[in-house]
Structure formats: structure tokens, C-alpha cells
Amino acid sequence: MLKKLKIGDFIIAISVLFLGFLPLIARHSSTAESFSIYLDGKKISRLSAGKDTTFSLDARLGKVIIEINDGRARVIESSCPEKICVRTGFIGKVGQSVACVPNKLLIVAEGKEKREKFDGILE
16 A cells, blocks of 8 residues: 655655755865875975976885876876875865875875864774
């Protein structure tokens, strides 16, 4: 037996859909103002997001080339075997990062809206 749908059923369904998409709508992420580059855990450079440039460095396994274009950064060439850092593509929002674990390289997008150092602490 099929029950007839009532107006309350539609209200509940729309509310559930709205609440499901709310985190995507409410999430505020500002664009990056600069990109910090870390090698072996040490900050080696800070590049402005406003200036298009290509940056090359010698990492643990060899050469890594980083590109900044239109306020976004990416690794365009890396000496690592899997090339996951290259496949990550562009980052441009505060808090996003690209990591190349074999080369011990990390690129972090930074801006006015600082990300907390820790997401949470467990005791």
C-alpha cells in the first residue's frame, strides 16, 4: 500500500537536503596572499600570491619546480617517484597545502585568515 505524501513530508525532505548542503554554503575560505615553502621542516621561502613566478629548488631527491599563477600555486615538476605533489594541482585558499613526502617539501597557502596550528588536541 502506498501512502499519500503530505506537505509535512516535503518540508522534512527539503530541510534535510538544506542541512546537508549547509556546510558547503557556509564554509568561508579566503584566497591566499602568499605561499610558504618548507623543506626538511624549515621555512625556506615565502612567495607572494600576487606575483606570477616560477621557483626552482634542489630537494632531497632532486629538482622541484613550483609555479605561482593567478594567485594559485602548484608543483609543475618533481623528482619524486609517484608525482602525487604534481597531480595535486593548484592550491589557492588559505590553509590548503601541497606535500611532497619523498622530497620533504611542503607548500602552504597563507593569508589574513590564519589557520590554527592544531585542529584538536587529544589527551
